[in-house]
Amino acid sequence: MNLKQQLDQRISAALAALTGQPDALAMVAYSKSPQFGDYQANGVMALAKKLGKNPRELGQLLAQQLQLDDIVSKVEVAGPGFINLFIKPAFLSERLNQLDHARLVAAAAQPQTVVIDYSSPNLAKEMHVGHLRGTIIGDAIARTLEFLGHKLIRQNHFGDWGTQFGMLITHMQELPFYTEGKIKAELSDLEGFYRAAKERFDTDADFARLARENVVHLQAGHPGYMALWKKFIDVSIEHCQQLYQRLGITLTEQDIRPESFYNSRLPQVLELLDQQKLLTVSDGAKCVFLDEFKTKEGEPLPVIIEKTGGGFLYATTDLAAIRYRCQELHAERVLYVVDARQSLHFQQVFTVAHLAGFASASCKLEHLSYGTMMGKDGKPFKTRSGGTVKLVDLCSEGVERALALVRGKNPETNLDDADLQHIAEVVGIAAIKYADLSKNRNSDYIFDWDTMLSFEGNTAPYLLYAYARIRSIFRRAQLDASAPYIINVEAAEEQALALKLLQFTEAVETLASECLPNQLCLYLYELAGLFMKFYECCPVLKAEGLVQQSRLGLCQLTALTLQQGLGLLGITTLEQM
Ligand code: ARG
Numbered sequence: 181m182n183l184k185q186q187l188d189q190r191i192s193a194a195l196a197a198l199t200g201q202p203d204a205l206a207m208v209a210y211s212k213s214p215q216f217g218d219y220q221a222n223g224v225m226a227l228a229k230k231l232g233k234n235p236r237e238l239g240q241l242l243a244q245q246l247q248l249d250d251i252v253s254k255v256e257v258a259g260p261g262f263i264n265l266f267i268k269p270a271f272l273s274e275r276l277n278q279l280d281h282a283r284l285v286a287a288a289a290q291p292q293t294v295v296i297d298y299s300s301p302n303l304a305k306e307m308h309v310g311h312l313r314g315t316i317i318g319d320a321i322a323r324t325l326e327f328l329g330h331k332l333i334r335q336n337h338f339g340d341w342g343t344q345f346g347m348l349i350t351h352m353q354e355l356p357f358y359t360e361g362k363i364k365a366e367l368s369d370l371e372g373f374y375r376a377a378k379e380r381f382d383t384d385a386d387f388a389r390l391a392r393e394n395v396v397h398l399q400a401g402h403p404g405y406m407a408l409w410k411k412f413i414d415v416s417i418e419h420c421q422q423l424y425q426r427l428g429i430t431l432t433e434q435d436i437r438p439e440s441f442y443n444s445r446l447p448q449v450l451e452l453l454d455q456q457k458l459l460t461v462s463d464g465a466k467c468v469f470l471d472e473f474k475t476k477e478g479e480p481l482p483v484i485i486e487k488t489g490g491g492f493l494y495a496t497t498d499l500a501a502i503r504y505r506c507q508e509l510h511a512e513r514v515l516y517v518v519d520a521r522q523s524l525h526f527q528q529v530f531t532v533a534h535l536a537g538f539a540s541a542s543c544k545l546e547h548l549s550y551g552t553m554m555g556k557d558g559k560p561f562k563t564r565s566g567g568t569v570k571l572v573d574l575c576s577e578g579v580e581r582a583l584a585l586v587r588g589k590n591p592e593t594n595l596d597d598a599d600l601q602h603i604a605e606v607v608g609i610a611a612i613k614y615a616d617l618s619k620n621r622n623s624d625y626i627f628d629w630d631t632m633l634s635f636e637g638n639t640a641p642y643l644l645y646a647y648a649r650i651r652s653i654f655r656r657a658q659l660d661a662s663a664p665y666i667i668n669v670e671a672a673e674e675q676a677l678a679l680k681l682l683q684f685t686e687a688v689e690t691l692a693s694e695c696l697p698n699q700l701c702l703y704l705y706e707l708a709g710l711f712m713k714f715y716e717c718c719p720v721l722k723a724e725g726l727v728q729q730s731r732l733g734l735c736q737l738t739a740l741t742l743q744q745g746l747g748l749l750g751i752t753t754l755e756q757m
Contacts (some may be wrong), residue, residue, distance in 0.1 A: 182284035182685040183275075183316060184208055186220065187251065187265065191221045193642055196680055198240070199231060208265075217256065217264035218679055224261040235261030269669045272678040273730075276667045276737060284744050285685045287329035288692070295333045295505045296322045297426075298517035299431055302339030303416040303438075304341065305346060306371040306424055308425055308568040309561050309627075313550045316613050317621050318517035319429045319696040321548070322747045328692050332565075333509050334432050337501065338420075341415050344374075346395025348406040350387060351377035353394075367415040371570065423571050427609060428750050442500040446492045448497045456501055464488035468532050473524075479499045483528045498529045499689065500543065503538040520549035520622070548695050551624035553616075561627050578629075582608035584634055585641070586757065595756065599739040603754055607633075610751045614640035617749050618701035639706040640751060643742060646708040650739040654732075655755075657721050659733050665733030668726065673714040677734055680707050684741050688748065697749060704745045711738045 181189070191206035207223035221453045224242060228235035239261035246263075247256055280286075298318020301311040326332040352363065353375070363389075367373055380387045397670035398405040415434065424431050438753040453459050459466050459481070467482035475481050484498050505511045516526060526547035531566065533539045555561045563569050583604035595603070615632035618639075619625040635641045654661040680703075689695075720731040741754045 181706045183251075183267075183682060184210075184686050187221070187248070189261070190248060191242075192223070195223060195227065195242055198242055198245055199227060201227065201231070204562045206263075211264060214479075214676070216258060217254070217266045218260070219265045219637055221263040223266065224263060228261060237264055248653070250714070264322040266676075266677060268726065269675050269678070272675060272682060273669050275682055276678055276733070279737070279738060281662075281737075282626075284741060285328070285688045291329045291331060292512040293331045293333065293510050294325055294513045294515065295335055295509055296325070296515040296517065297337050297501075297513040298322070298515075299420075299429070300335075300337040300339070301420065301519070302342070302344070302419075303413055304339070305374045306416075307420055307571045309570070309574060311570065312571060312574070312612075313553055313616055313621070313625075314517045314519065315427065315429055315431075316616050317548070317550055317697060319431070319716075320617055320700075321517065321691070321695050322430060323517065323750055324688060324691050324700075324748045326695075328688070330692075333505075333511070334431055334435040335501075335505070336435045338417070338436060340416075341497075343392070343395050343401070343438040343444060345398060345409055345412070346393075347377050347381045347388075347391040348412055349398060349405055350391040350394050351380060352408050352412060354387075355646045361519070363411060364415065367412065369417060370419060372655055422433075423575070426575055427571075428615070428752065430750075437501075437504075439497050442497045442504070445500040445504070446496050448482070449496055449503070451530075452538075453485060453536055457623045458532070458536060459485065468535075470528065470531055472531065475526055483532055495525065495529050495532075499526075499533055499538060501602045502529070502533040506533075506539045506543050511543060512544065514539075515546050515548055517548045517550070520551055523547055523549050548621070550621040550743070554624050554626045556626060556628055558626070562614075574612065577605050577635075578612045579608035581629055581633055582611060582741075586653075589635070589757070596714065599756075606752055606754055607644060607757070610640035610644060610746075613751055614643070614701065614749070617697040618705075620696065620698050638701060642702055643708055643746060644751075645738060645757055646711060647739055647746070647753045648740045648755060649744075650711070650735050651755050653720060653735055659732065661736060663730045665736060667728070667733040668730045669734070670727075671714075671718055671733055673710075674731070674734060677685070677710045677738065678709050680733070680743055681737050684745065687745070691748070699746060700749060704742060707738065707741060707745075711735075718737055 182358055186204050188208040192204055193207060195204040195206055196202050204227055205223045208219050208221050208223040211217045211220045224239045225235045228238045236257065239257040243255045243257050243263060248255065251268060251271050252265050253268040256264040256266075258264050299311060301307050301316040321330055322334055330468040348735070354375050355363070355366065381391055394405060400411055417433070419431065432699070450459075453468060456467050461467070461470055462482060465484050465488045466486040467484050469480050469482050473481040479620055483495050484493055486492055497702060502514070505514050518526070530545040533545065534541065539545055553561045561569060569593070583600065586600055586603050586607060590600075615627070616625065631637065633641060633647060651661065667678070669675050690702045714734065720728065720735060723731055747755055
């Protein structure tokens with residue numbers, strides 16, 4: 181149990197005993213400011229109201245009865261009945277000295293099987309900025325849950341089966357240079373290839389007709405078309421995997437479970453829905469109508485399972501995927517890290533899946549949505565000429581800018597060119613990832629090179645620098661950074677830092693339950709800030725004996741926590757910058 185839960189449990193029990201209300205809640209939270217202690221119990225007011233008692237008096241009674249001497253040095257009743265709790269320095273030291281440096285955070289008591297669907301771009305085109313957020317955010321969530329001991333099954337639900345592929349294979353088929361080597365060369369510019377095919381599709385009626393026919397053949401499994409399609413898909417997947425590697429994303433080829441995988445399972449979805457009398461035919465299409473979904477005008481809003489004249493849809497595939505994830509992968513929780521614009525789709529699909537028993541009631545289906553990446557002008561992020569920004573180009577630009585930054589920071593550097601290149605690669609990618617992770621995923625966010633590459637504020641360079649700086653304390657003084665140091669906090673700055681270090685567990689566990697990586701970012705930023713204050717006020721190398729040991733211990737733990745926390749976010753640390 182983390183400290184917050186421990187306090188909550190003990191104070192809730194005391195409150196229950198005092199009032200005879202077995203379900204009394206202490207509602208322990210972080211205090212807003214140090215003058216109100218480290219934690220606050222806020223549950224007294226609501227309970228007093230319910231019982232018709234004076235909240236302040238109830239608070240005072242509770243404060244007298246609380247037995248928290250092992251954890252807390254002072255309990256204070258404030259305002260209308262807040263209970264302010266001040267954690268004992270000796271408790272902080274003892275807990276920190278007990279930490280397992282290899283993990284810092286204990287594994288979850290009840291590990292779950294969690295399926296996480298993220299990144300999942302359409303393979304018809306090259307990956308662009310629209311896929312960046314889901315890829316980065318999903319990866320941080322997956323890493324964190326996995327670290328906590330959950331069984332994580334990543335699913336890259338590539339879009340590889342839509343009508344666009346009819347157009348692409350038709351274009352492939354008609355190119356005069358259709359030989360192994362040449363087609364590969366042509367496809368090296370996927371974006372250009374897509375544009376050329378689309379141009380023909382839009383301007384040449386015969387081509388468009390052929391493309392529509394071909395997609396039917398393809399989806400029926402025609403060997404020749406399948407072979408063309410496979411060639412295209414392979415190139416596109418390779419391109420995605422290269423990007424994942426550069427971005428440090430943990431998705432591998434084993435995690436690919438694309439739309440085409442479900443093709444053979446679609447008729448069964450239809451059949452099962454039909455057996456359960458959930459289907460209605462409307463204008464020739466087979467649909468599920470749900471009472472809870474209506475259009476703005478109050479008209480019924482169907483989930484279309486099969487189109488008029490045959491053909492399954494995006495929703496049908498998702499229903500098949502839920503069946504697979506729940507019944508074959510045995511997921512207890514399924515997470516979808518997908519653009520907010522698909523939220524109605526997921527609400528509908530989840531409702532149908534539960535109704536049809538594809539997912540049991542206990543299986544949690546969660547859409548973790550995210551907003552759009554905007555440019556500085558407040559409009560969706562585009563190239564200067566208004567095109568979509570390719571992810572490859574975005575990464576390269578980030579690294580280039582980071583190189584200029586680290587060169588500027590190290591005018592007389594002992595680092596050679598290869599070192600600087602390496603640092604720039606890490607900082608550039610980290611900056612892009614962290615800028616995204618540090619914002620609440622639910623809102624749109626403004627992509628801005630200058631803020632993300634600043635050494636000030638809640639940024640990757642700031643945190644990476646804080647880490648490297650602590651590591652250099654040990655390096656310069658030739659001290660062993662992994663030796664056991666006994667922590668014994670005294671000064672106020674030491675206490676504040678120690679408490680924050682102890683709260684790492686809480687930050688990681690919150691990320692696991694709420695799936696909001698920005699909360700862990702904020703934690704790390706605050707931790708680095710408290711470290712800087714401590715380092716200004718409490719000399720480390722100039723201190724002596726046990727005091728020096730203790731301060732070195734705080735430095736060591738701060739570095740470990742930054743490294744571990746950034747690692748969970750998918751960001752690599754640097755020993756030197
Ligand atoms: N390929 C889709 C897109 O690019 C995202 C897929 C998300 N996952 C899912 N199971 N529907 O919009």
